[in-house]
Amino acid sequence: MKIAVMQFPGTNCEFETLVAVKAVDMEGEIFRWNRSAGELSDFDGFVIPGGFSYQDRIRAGVIASKEPVMSALKEEADKGKPILGICNGFQILVESGLLPGRSISCDKESEKGSNMGVGSGSNKASSNVDMALAQNVMISKGKIVRRGYYCDWVNLRHESPSKRCSGSFAIERGALLKIPIAHGEGNLVTTTPGLIKKLNDDQQVIFRYCDKNGRIINEFPFNVNGSTESIAAICNEQGNVLGMMPHPERAFFAWQLPAFDPRKQRADEAGPGRRVFESMKRYIEVNA
Amino acid sequence: MSPNRKINLRVWLKIPDAEAATVKNTLVRRLGYKNILADVKKERLFSIEIDSGDPEELAKSFAKELVNENKESYKALIDELLFEDEYVPVKVALHIEDGEAISVRERLRSRLGFGNVVDVKKATIWKLYFDTLRPEAEVAAREIAERLLINPHKDSYEILSRPII
Numbered sequence: 498m499k500i501a502v503m504q505f506p507g508t509n510c511e512f513e514t515l516v517a518v519k520a521v522d523m524e525g526e527i528f529r530w531n532r533s534a535g536e537l538s539d540f541d542g543f544v545i546p547g548g549f550s551y552q553d554r555i556r557a558g559v560i561a562s563k564e565p566v567m568s569a570l571k572e573e574a575d576k577g578k579p580i581l582g583i584c585n586g587f588q589i590l591v592e593s594g595l596l597p598g599r600s601i602s603c604d605k606e607s608e609k610g611s612n613m614g615v616g617s618g619s620n621k622a623s624s625n626v627d628m629a630l631a632q633n634v635m636i637s638k639g640k641i642v643r644r645g646y647y648c649d650w651v652n653l654r655h656e657s658p659s660k661r662c663s664g665s666f667a668i669e670r671g672a673l674l675k676i677p678i679a680h681g682e683g684n685l686v687t688t689t690p691g692l693i694k695k696l697n698d699d700q701q702v703i704f705r706y707c708d709k710n711g712r713i714i715n716e717f718p719f720n721v722n723g724s725t726e727s728i729a730a731i732c733n734e735q736g737n738v739l740g741m742m743p744h745p746e747r748a749f750f751a752w753q754l755p756a757f758d759p760r761k762q763r764a765d766e767a768g769p770g771r772r773v774f775e776s777m778k779r780y781i782e783v784n785a
Numbered sequence: 786m787s788p789n790r791k792i793n794l795r796v797w798l799k800i801p802d803a804e805a806a807t808v809k810n811t812l813v814r815r816l817g818y819k820n821i822l823a824d825v826k827k828e829r830l831f832s833i834e835i836d837s838g839d840p841e842e843l844a845k846s847f848a849k850e851l852v853n854e855n856k857e858s859y860k861a862l863i864d865e866l867l868f869e870d871e872y873v874p875v876k877v878a879l880h881i882e883d884g885e886a887i888s889v890r891e892r893l894r895s896r897l898g899f900g901n902v903v904d905v906k907k908a909t910i911w912k913l914y915f916d917t918l919r920p921e922a923e924v925a926a927r928e929i930a931e932r933l934l935i936n937p938h939k940d941s942y943e944i945l946s947r948p949i950i
Contacts (some may be wrong), residue, residue, distance in 0.1 A: 554804040556936060563815040563933070592936070629938035634884055644884035686881060688938050 501528035509548035534569035545586030558588030579663035587740030594625035598733030628687035635717035648679035664739035704730035745770030
């Protein structure tokens with residue numbers, strides 16, 4: 498069971514992510530963005546880690562989404578292989594149209610584009626991107642109290658039944674996970690009519706931000722970035738591609754938890770983020 | 786009562802602009818514009834609406850706050866927004882609330898004492914240089930905006946070329 502941990506220029510969580518992959522007894526290696534994309538088919542699953550690919554130029558994730566490896570990843574996703582996008586990885590998956598994924602594989606020609614002339618392929622990008630992860634806007638009591646980059650420990654509630662999604666395959670509905678976030682653009686917005694209803698109806702909303710008791714309170718500091726309906730993670734229709742803003746690899750071991758959490762002192766205990774990687778492994782075992 | 790005036794500050798880097806270079810590289814190497822795209826440059830645009838005061842003097846004062854002249858140059862335009870003819874200017878701005886523009890307005894009004902500032906809008910101007918004639922270039926510019934420069938769920942764009950006579 499071999500996992501490719503994708504590395505773009507500016508990715509900065511690939512090595513922690515690789516540690517997490519190996520700690521749940523999967524094999525893994527760093528896969529650089531300029532390696533032959535055809536080699537991706539040798540892997541059983543993929544993680545696009547967090548960071549700031551291409552320095553977030555233009556907007557987070559968009560330059561990486563145009564790389565040939567992303568076209569190859571779409572083909573691997575079509576085969577049902579699991580892809581986990583964390584933070585910047587989630588942003589890349591959104592910009593490439595893999596999430597929420599309604600238009601999956603409809604735009605391969607425009608991505609290749611080597612012979613494109615003037616006038617062809619117009620509006621292709623906007624036709625296969627169904628949402629955006631916009632700049633954070635933190636709202637409390639109807640007022641904007643903060644904007645921009647924010648990092649903190651957040652509580653997440655698992656919204657879908659287990660087995661709905663590769664990255665939460667072994668997590669029961671309603672489970673609470675404490676995992677850190679660190680981003681400036683995690684505010685899920687969309688102008689696609691009916692998309693949010695569809696995500697809810699099809700159980701594609703995987704995690705929402707919540708308080709420590711699991712209540713969804715759609716304002717800061719519980720909704721940490723202004724995301725629509727406090728959405729922190731979604732999967733595609735098939736359930737094999739998961740994008741999440743929080744960083745499970747930074748809460749993989751109990752000792753990574755914040756000082757005020759009593760679990761921090763229990764050195765041998767697993768951290769809450771481990772469940773995401775264990776889920777991915779279980780998904781591959783079941784679907785092998 | 787005199788109507789409000791608008792100060793447009795066009796701001797660009799004097800040093801190489803890595804973001805513009807990345808955009809050009811992506812368009813040429815990944816999106817197929819090698820044969821028609823010659824160059825890409827970028828400017829920031831602040832459009833500041835004032836209800837009183839001398840716009841020329843205020844433009845200089847605003848530039849002191851918003852432009853770092855160690856690395857940036859600027860041009861102030863009063864009640865007009867003109868661009869040179871050799872490129873297609875594509876204006877990209879958020880259509881959702883722009884937190885940075887609001888912060889700039891509040892900084893100018895509350896912290897720096899410019900009570901005559903009514904509104905601030907912020908945008909990025911992508912200057913696309915083409916090796917092709919104007920009508921074709923504008924078609925390509927629209928494609929480029931939609932394929933790369935905007936995410937339509939948060940951004941909008943506008944081609945600001947002068948009308949072809």
